[in-house]
Amino acid sequence: MSVDFKGRTAIVTGAGRGLGREHALELARRGARVVVNDLGAGSDAGLDAANEVVEDIRRLGGQAIADGGSVTDAEAMRALARHALEAFGSIDILVANAGILRDKSFAKMPIEDFDLVVQTHVLGTARSVKAVWDTMREAGYGRIVLTTSAAGLMGNFGQANYAAAKAGIVGLAGSLRIEGERSNIRVNVISPFAVTRMSEGLVPAEVAEQMSPRYVAPAVAFLASEDAPSGIILNAGKGKFSVSRLVTSPGITLDLAAVSAEAIRDNWQRIADPAGETYYPSAHSFSRSAIMGQPERSHAG
Secondary structure (H helix, E strand, O other), X not given: OOOOOOOXXXXXXXXXXXXXXXXXXXXXXXXXXXXXXXXXXXXXXXXXXXXXXXXXXXXXXXXXXXXXXXXOOHHHXXXXXXXXXXXXXXXXXXXXXXXXXXXXXXXXXXXHHHHHHHXXXXXXXXHHHHHHHHHHHHHOOEEEEEEOOHHHHHOOOOOHHHHHHHHHHHHHHHXXXXXXXXXXXXXXXXXXXXOXXXXXXXXXXXXXHHOOHHHOHHHXXXXXXXXXXXXXXXXXXXXXXXXXXXXXXXXXXXOHHHOOXXXXXXXHHXXXXXXXXXXXXXXXXXXXXXXXXXXXXXXEO
């Protein structure tokens, strides 16, 4: 059976351009009613970009409305949720895609640029989720897709602010996944590998075409679907798909009387040996293993 969103309402933040636009179009092609959220940027500030996507969706025969609220404004996100409910009667899917870049080496980065990026990505994502969370809980259904990046998972030169923010989103998703389980709210993270307006010009044109955001959007559609898993970090781009997860080495246990910096140093190779790494689905399962020696729902990495 095909992935179908008929009868579902999706909110996509930052949907006026790039990845968000492709996410919105992909969901609409599959029957979703879409709230296209975008406030524009720079000389393009305003609803023009969002309205263009709405028109594209309507030309496809779909239903869509535009919203210009900023994810940095909690009241604007609450208004976005009300807008969606008034127009379509439900909120079933949230794709939190909105974000900005302020790249610079950490030594040269104004702390204001660090604050702004973290505010936009981490708090902006939390505000958009918070605005729809109770509606999804009451309905007993929700699919939430948050956005990280390779920088957030691995770090990147010149992106300390962006990497910290994107790593924070992964932590947020982990807790939301646990809290949403009882209400059939599944929370996943997309880590896109794509060329957008924020990164254009950095790769040759022929490679950029292969890295189009349209090759990421199907992964978002899967994570937003009824059959989606939960708690997954899905890397997607250029036709390649993989899952990232944080794993823990088996390590060693020292007698308490022998615990010292020197003992850690002398046993470092054994402590850091990745053989037999384990994936823990929650902090509780990790703590249970560490304290009781009894892994809970842990899996081989």
